[in-house]
Amino acid sequence: MPPDGQTRSRLPPPSLATAGLLAPAYLWMTIAVFLPLAAMLYFSLLTRAPFGNRPAAFTLENYLAFVRRPYLLRVAWTSISLGLWTTGLCALLGWPAALALARTVGGRARGALFLLIVLPFWTNGLVRIFSWTMVLSEGGLLDQAVRLAFPGLRPGEILYSYPAIVIGLVHAYLPYMVLTSYVSIASINPAIIEAAQSLGARVPVLFATVLLPLSLPGLLSGAVLIFVPVLGSFMEPRILGGRVGVTMGTVIEDQFTQAFNWPLGAALSFTMLALVLAMFALLAAAMRLRTAP
């Protein structure tokens, strides 16, 4: 028997090795994600949360929330539009930053710039949001800076408005877009770009035909990572939005904390999840149609 054959015989079969590598992560996912989700799915089908000695019965009534409470459609649209604005702005700001980091900046400068980008990850969410209230309020830092530049302007504020919520959300989620786009752009073979340039492609053509299509997977991953949590966000809308900060996130939170109606809160969450999945399924189908030969 050849020596390499002896070595191979000591290794576990490939399928076992794969299972061994996957098991810890999936076990953890099962315990930490799927079990609570399964419990919530169960709750969403009950008339009341099964705590204490009060009886609970099965019902689908909670899934009719959007029919029974039509104002929720408006609230859901607010959440979706917040998701679209935040994702769009993150793409507009994040993709060029990722391009610069991947193609033009190197060495220590890249490290320092990355540090600045991931800084929001290291800041407590509530602290980050409250710091925005100081910047955006009337007489706040932004207001003072604007009036310094344009002394004639009347005092104004952005706080307690829709743009204030978007600003807070973009600040929180921009790093996702930069990081996922960076990975995509960095993996583009420079020879392809050089080939395009040598064939006479100008910057807009290079962007539209080479850079954007090849970095699309990163852009889409970033969009998914941002859009989904923004749909359920409640801290930024509540604190920065004032009276306009009513989203599905705050409505669901109210069901859990004020009404103690866990089943309805869970059903609303799963309805939104279904909506998101449907949107992504449509998007994926559209992408397949576009890329089909």
Place this chain on the structure above:
Amino acid sequence: MTGTVSRRGFNLCLGSGLTSALAAGYSRRAHAAETITVLNWQGYGTDEPWALKLFAEQTGITVRHDYFNSEPEMQTKLRTNPGAYDVVLINSARTRSIAEEGLIDPIALDAVPNAKDLVPSLRDHANLTQGATHFGVSWLWGMNSLAVRQGKVIGADSFAVLSDPAWRNRAALFDDAVTEIGVGALLTGQDINAPKDLNAIAASLKAMKPNVKLVWSSESEFDKAFAAGAFDVAIYWSGASARAQTRYHLPIEFIVPKEGAIGWLDTLCIPAAAKHKAAGLTFINFLIGPQFYLQWAESAGAAASANGAAMAQLPADNAIRTIHKPEYLDKLQFMSMLPDDRRQAFVDLWSEVKAFYAT
């Protein structure tokens, strides 16, 4: 007159002194072995380190704590951990229903000497009594009502100021369904706990839309926004108003308007399965007494005490005392237990009103 002490008398004194000292030491050891567990919100008086030290010095009883983050959680803990707690804080809105479930004991107020100074209307409130039987000892109370910017809003005596065009975009409401539906109920002359006409309440709350700038959900959020001049008329908590005045010198004027205000009352109760009921009552007596309350009010800015004598001992200019005027008690409607369907209706209506504000 001079006195001489005979040897026998000296021995007698020495003997009785020794006996007393031994008895006291024994009693202290007996108490020292006793540890009670209190179920409360974290940081709500009963776990003040100085108070626990003082109580242990006075009685030899050690106090441990477990906390809850919501009232349903407290109720679940009482149900699922029988015997684990000796004293529990219960919002009086829930006291009777918890008593009906058999989770707490009736309390003979004779066993709580400081109860003699409790304001009768709070001591015997229907929320915590059944006939002549008390199921809790009234401890602290407060109000949710109108708060305005002193010096700018003059003569406000109605919740209608929240929809007055003079205060366009200058109002803040509390993000709590029970409170805001209560405000609507007061404005429309209804019972805050069982309003008959929810449509009228919805109309009165929706009329505030042009004025509503902020719907706040925490004390710090309110104080920061008020300090920044974001609004001038609002719904706020009485205790928080007192803290804002004394700690941050904010120009807040707390008003109980002509419609009345929403009151809440917290009670201290003995779980039916408690293992140290007598020690629990001793702790309750300590908490409702003036010694604990005065120090707590000075150091932490407490809510108002149900103990009239304790309130009367606060300095005349103390914000808790000036805000919680005894005459207000007659104008309050206290929060009571809401059946699940009514609570859900309140939350639904408040959600709908907030969605209306947002458009």
